[in-house]
Amino acid sequence: MPSSLRIAIVGGGIGGLTAALAFRARGLDVAVFEQADEPIATPAGPATPAFSRGDQGYNVHRADFLNLLFDALPRGTVTLGHRCIQLKEEADRVRLSFANGASAEADLVIGADGIRSAVQREIGLQSRPSSEGIMAYRGLIPADRLSWAGDLKDPALWLGSGRSFLLYPVARGRLINMVAFVPSDTDSEESWSAPGDLKALAAEYAGWDKPVQDTINALDETFRWGIYDRAPLPYWSTRRITLMGDAAHPMVPHVGQGAGQSIEDGFTLAVLLEGCSAYDVADRLKVYEALRRERTGNVQALARAAGKLYRSELDDPSEKAVRLREWVAQGKWVFEHDAEKAAADALVDLGC
Numbered sequence: 001m002p003s004s005l006r007i008a009i010v011g012g013g014i015g016g017l018t019a020a021l022a023f024r025a026r027g028l029d030v031a032v033f034e035q036a037d038e039p040i041a042t043p044a045g046p047a048t049p050a051f052s053r054g055d056q057g058y059n060v061h062r063a064d065f066l067n068l069l070f071d072a073l074p075r076g077t078v079t080l081g082h083r084c085i086q087l088k089e090e091a092d093r094v095r096l097s098f099a100n101g102a103s104a105e106a107d108l109v110i111g112a113d114g115i116r117s118a119v120q121r122e123i124g125l126q127s128r129p130s131s132e133g134i135m136a137y138r139g140l141i142p143a144d145r146l147s148w149a150g151d152l153k154d155p156a157l158w159l160g161s162g163r164s165f166l167l168y169p170v171a172r173g174r175l176i177n178m179v180a181f182v183p184s185d186t187d188s189e190e191s192w193s194a195p196g197d198l199k200a201l202a203a204e205y206a207g208w209d210k211p212v213q214d215t216i217n218a219l220d221e222t223f224r225w226g227i228y229d230r231a232p233l234p235y236w237s238t239r240r241i242t243l244m245g246d247a248a249h250p251m252v253p254h255v256g257q258g259a260g261q262s263i264e265d266g267f268t269l270a271v272l273l274e275g276c277s278a279y280d281v282a283d284r285l286k287v288y289e290a291l292r293r294e295r296t297g298n299v300q301a302l303a304r305a306a307g308k309l310y311r312s313e314l315d316d317p318s319e320k321a322v323r324l325r326e327w328v329a330q331g332k333w334v335f336e337h338d339a340e341k342a343a344a345d346a347l348v349d350l351g352c
């Protein structure tokens with residue numbers, strides 16, 4: 001039976017859509033408002049590259065994943081073409097205003113609107129980016145252009161001279177995703193889709209192993225992506241508004257946890273909000289923050305440390321490989337976490 005709590009999610013990315021699915025699975029009434037006019041289909045591969053072993057991680061084509069999530073929701077759950085520009089929190093509801101002149105109201109608003117979150121701004125926060133001094137070149141290569149690509153089941157990583165070069169298969173092996181980090185002293189755009197220069201990319205990896213050169217030669221295009229870090233936010237919630245995903249805890253990409261942590265946020269909220277009345281929302285959001293801020297802060301710190309390891313100048317490359325293996329072993333806690341169980345246990349502690 002649907003709950004009487006009306007939940008609005010701002011943003012239909014991986015975080016917002018998985019949260020909506022998790023909410024519906026628990027009978028919650030949810031509406032998603034997405035600014036884009038159609039589901040986003042930018043080619044890229046969210047992944048858990050460094051940890052993809054056995055059942056511990058999945059490499060997927062972002063567009064495939066978004067389409068799958070969108071199609072799994074009943075028609076009408078996601079309202080496209082609605083960019084949220086203002087939230088007005090009142091004692092018993094939140095009013096949402098959209099750039100197209102429309103408005104809506106809900107008992108609870110969840111900001112899943114990404115790294116430049118309007119909801120974050122509306123609750124008085126502003127995370128400030130600071131450059132990591134690197135940028136990434138990204139690209140997708142049809143696997144049939146690389147003779148060895150069929151053998152690439154796990155991520156392959158090359159490290160050296162302040163640079164790294166990562167390849168992993170996506171789209172059931174039809175495509176190879178490339179993420180190549182290089183030092184940068186210029187402010188590159190924090191964008192997944194700014195065009196990059198193939199010649200500049202080739203120059204960065206001149207003299208590297210043949211598969212690296214082959215991959216660069218096989219690219220039709222590449223994208224530049226400035227890598228910025230942000231300190232954890234001091235709070236995520238008011239009484240009726242909260243944040244999730246990149247809006248709450250943007251992180252550098254070195255452990256591929258942006259998507260995974262946003263999914264955990266949504267499943268945590270679903271457990272905490274099931275059967276919850278509008279009256280209980282503020283208390284449940286406090287539990288949500290207590291569960292998620294510390295954990296995502298730790299993942300943010302792990303990602304930062306991984307970036308430093310990638311960029312470190314060690315004379316002996318094998319030492320870097322040893323440290324990388326140690327670091328992967330230490331990072332197991334990222335995957336061994338059961339977000340739904342943690343939320344259910346927290347409710348028991350509350351006496352719910």
Ligand SMILES: Cc1cc2nc3c(=O)[nH]c(=O)nc-3n(C[C@H](O)[C@H](O)[C@H](O)COP(=O)(O)OP(=O)(O)OC[C@H]3O[C@@H](n4cnc5c(N)ncnc54)[C@H](O)[C@@H]3O)c2cc1C
Nearest residue numbers: 011013014015035044045046083084113114245246258259
């Ligand atoms: C194009 C793209 C490619 C990516 N590629 C990778 C990758 O290869 N590897 C990786 O680990 N991570 C990647 N990420 C990041 C990763 O997807 C996110 O860390 C993770 O999915 C968390 O997502 P999110 O839903 O919190 O935010 P996002 O995925 O950024 O989704 C936010 C959504 O909110 C919408 N939105 C924004 N503002 C408003 C507003 N005011 N009103 C309504 N809607 C709004 C946006 O259009 C978007 O659909 C990518 C993100 C993007 C956007």
